[in-house]
Amino acid sequence: MTENGDRMIDEGGPVAPAADAITGVLEPYEVFRQEKDGDPMRHGGNVMAPDAELALHYAREMFGRRGESIRLWVVRRADIAVLEDLDLLQPPLDRSFKKPGGYVMRDKLAAARERAGTAKPKARE
Amino acid sequence: MTDPRALDPILAPRDRTDRPDGADRTARPWNDDLPHDERYELFEVHVLAGGKIEPNDWMPDEYRTAVLRFVEMHANSELMGVLPEREWIMRAPTLRRKLALTAKVQDEVGHAQLLYRVAEDLGKPREAMFDDLLAGKTKFHNVFHYPTRTWADIGIIAWLVDAAAIVAQQALRDSSYGPYARTMQKICWEESVHIMHGRDVVVTLMTGTDSQRAMVQEALDRWWGPLMQMHGPRSDRTKDRDLHWRIKAKTSEELRQEFLTIYVPRILELGLTIPDPALSFDKATGEGGEAGEPGEWRYTDPDWAELRTVVTNHGPMSEERLEFRRVSREATAWVRAAILAEPRAVA
Ligand SMILES: [Fe+2]
Ligand SMILES: [Fe+2]
Numbered sequence: 001m002t003e004n005g006d007r008m009i010d011e012g013g014p015v016a017p018a019a020d021a022i023t024g025v026l027e028p029y030e031v032f033r034q035e036k037d038g039d040p041m042r043h044g045g046n047v048m049a050p051d052a053e054l055a056l057h058y059a060r061e062m063f064g065r066r067g068e069s070i071r072l073w074v075v076r077r078a079d080i081a082v083l084e085d086l087d088l089l090q091p092p093l094d095r096s097f098k099k100p101g102g103y104v105m106r107d108k109l110a111a112a113r114e115r116a117g118t119a120k121p122k123a124r125e
Numbered sequence: 126m127t128d129p130r131a132l133d134p135i136l137a138p139r140d141r142t143d144r145p146d147g148a149d150r151t152a153r154p155w156n157d158d159l160p161h162d163e164r165y166e167l168f169e170v171h172v173l174a175g176g177k178i179e180p181n182d183w184m185p186d187e188y189r190t191a192v193l194r195f196v197e198m199h200a201n202s203e204l205m206g207v208l209p210e211r212e213w214i215m216r217a218p219t220l221r222r223k224l225a226l227t228a229k230v231q232d233e234v235g236h237a238q239l240l241y242r243v244a245e246d247l248g249k250p251r252e253a254m255f256d257d258l259l260a261g262k263t264k265f266h267n268v269f270h271y272p273t274r275t276w277a278d279i280g281i282i283a284w285l286v287d288a289a290a291i292v293a294q295q296a297l298r299d300s301s302y303g304p305y306a307r308t309m310q311k312i313c314w315e316e317s318v319h320i321m322h323g324r325d326v327v328v329t330l331m332t333g334t335d336s337q338r339a340m341v342q343e344a345l346d347r348w349w350g351p352l353m354q355m356h357g358p359r360s361d362r363t364k365d366r367d368l369h370w371r372i373k374a375k376t377s378e379e380l381r382q383e384f385l386t387i388y389v390p391r392i393l394e395l396g397l398t399i400p401d402p403a404l405s406f407d408k409a410t411g412e413g414g415e416a417g418e419p420g421e422w423r424y425t426d427p428d429w430a431e432l433r434t435v436v437t438n439h440g441p442m443s444e445e446r447l448e449f450r451r452v453s454r455e456a457t458a459w460v461r462a463a464i465l466a467e468p469r470a471v472a
Contacts, residue, residue, distance in 0.1 A: 016459035017466035024465035028246070045308065046242055048251075050465055062235055066315075084181075 027076060029055035033063050034071040041073055052076065155183060172370055177303040180246045192302045192372055193247040194263075200240035201258050202266040207233045208446045209273040210282060218276060225322045229283060232315045239312065243304045259451050261438045266290075268351045270440025277330055277337075277344035283323025285348065285388060289355050291316045292384045293375075301371035324391075331395045338396075345392070346400045353401075353424065354432040356380040385422040401425050 026048040032041040044063045049055035055074040063069055083089065096102030113120065155167040165185050171178075178184055207230045214230065217223040241251050257263040268286050273279060294313050300306040330337045356377040367373045375383075385404075392399060403425040410421050434440065438447065 014459050014463075016462040021466045022462055023467055026465070028242075043307075045239060045311065047238075048242065048245070054464060062238060065231070065235075082181075 024050035026050055027078065029059070029074045030077050030080065031055075031059045031063050032073040032075070033069040035068065036070060041071070044069075044072075046077065047074070169370075172301045175371070176301070177306070178301055179303045187366070188370055188372075189247055191366055191370060192305065193244055193249055195367060195372055196240055196244045196247070196302075196305055197249070197254055197257075198264055198266075200237050200244055200254070201263055202269060203233050203240060204237035204258075205265040205446055205450065206269045206286075208449055209269060209271070209442070210279060212273055213276065213279045216276070217279075222326070226279065229319050229322060232319065236312050236315070239308045243302075243308055246304065255450075255454060259447055259454070261447075264436050264438075266355065267432050267435045267440070268348075268355055269446065270435045270438070270443045271347070271351060272442050274347070275340050275344060277327070277340040278347070280323050280326030280330060280341065281344045281348045283319050284327050285323070285345075285352055285392075286355070287316055287319040287323060288388055289352055289380075289384050291320065292387070293356065293373075293380050296374040296380065299371075299374055305372075328395065331397070341395075342397055345397055349400050350428060350431065351435075352384075353381065353427040354429070356384070357432070358427075358429050382422055385424070389422075 027050070028046050029049050029052070030046045031044045033044040034041050044059075047055055047058040047062060049058055052074060055076075056072065059072050059074050064072060155164040155171075159167070164183065168183070168185060168188070172188075178188070210226060210233075211230050214223060214226050217226050241254060244254060245251055254263070258265070268282070268289075273282065291313060294309050294316065297309040298306055298313060300309065327341055330341045359378045360376055362368060362376055365376065368376065389399065389404070389406075401424055403423060405423050406420055407423050408420045410419070435443070438444070
């Protein structure tokens with residue numbers, strides 16, 4: 001008994017399984033959570049678990065116990081295919097034609113108006 | 126067939142670093158073929174420029190060790206920090222207080238879980254961290270080595286110990302080690318509830334009877350010393366490697382000044398007396414105030430000998446708390462074994 005008069009576990013509790021029955025291993029599972037309907041799934045963190053079922057239990061405890069999530073995904077980290085090669089993701093190539101900012105036509109537009117003999121339309125009130 | 130990329134116009138070299146949206150921060154300029162010194166140098170440039178490090182990145186052993194030591198001590202503190210509080214769950218004065226305290230204890234154990242995960246990914250198994258904690262090879266925060274004598278201690282801990290901790294933790298949300306920074310964002314969000322709970326306990330007692338008010342004052346008198354020691358002695362910014370690598374962002378003195386700036390007025394407004402006659406705000410010196418405004422808190426030098434004694438597990442409750450952890454670890458070993466066992470092996 002401690003000074004506080006309580007003891008965590010009484011004697012004669014459950015017995016650990018035999019050593020040769022312990023075949024599982026803990027593995028990291030990545031947890032993604034959705035905060036409210038329509039939100040993207042965001043990475044929340046990870047938990048260690050021997051299987052997906054227990055990973056879900058842990059994930060609920062760690063990432064949902066305040067009601068801060070409406071959906072959780074758990075994925076075994078080893079099952080995630082990763083691409084982080086910046087030569088492929090951000091190649092040093094001119095991709096400006098894929099972006100609205102890649103089309104600068106102010107001067108050309110002025111020239112076109114001049115050819116057509118028109119004026120710049122007034123901004124609407 | 127022609128590689129489609131071969132048809133793209135190649136940017137001139139001077140434009141290549143000009144990646145959109147500050148994406149250069151995600152670039153990993155070092156690669157495996159570089160000699161160690163060159164890689165180390167590129168790593169430093171990246172980190173000093175505000176870049177983040179992720180678990181799979183190459184990192185110097187010194188950096189890995191420094192982050193691991195820092196996070197492990199933090200995890201240990203969350204884990205051991207619940208023991209003083211759990212002693213009061215059964216004695217909390219109302220059902221609502223009992224629920225709040227239980228939830229806080231669960232949160233803190235949850236913080237330990239999150240932080241041990243960060244540390245595990247840096248290469249140290251959780252069981253090894255528990256071994257070291259119990260063997261006294263790793264440490265936990267000074268404030269968790271003291272007894273909790275009254276219900277007012279629970280209020281002061283949840284309010285001021287958590288506040289002192291959150292000042293430090295908020296500065297860690299921008300840590301160079303990505304998983305730690307992200308974990309701190311979640312933790313800080315939960316900590317803010319703890320502070321409100323603690324402050325509510327203290328404020329409620331301060332509206333109570335004379336003996337309840339005296340109980341709070343006595344608790345503050347007991348905790349003020351450890352609170353002032355908690356962030357550690359002043360250190361030389363230029364020699365602190367954790368600061369250099371942006372594992373943490375602020376010196377111990379900056380944290381203490383910030384804590385005093387926010388909490389001294391809130392303590393005084395309740396009619397409490399801070400047990401340090403030397404405590405005063407000196408407007409003429411330093412940069413202690415918020416947003417670097419001039420001014421600095423003066424205070425009696427904390428008892429650093431006490432801090433050293435306590436964190437090396439010679440505090441008033443060090444042995445008992447570690448023993449409790451030892452007993453509970455043994456008592457729950459069967460659970461850890463059972464979840465790894467074949468289903469039929471569990472009776
Ligand atoms: Fe915490
Ligand atoms: Fe807390």
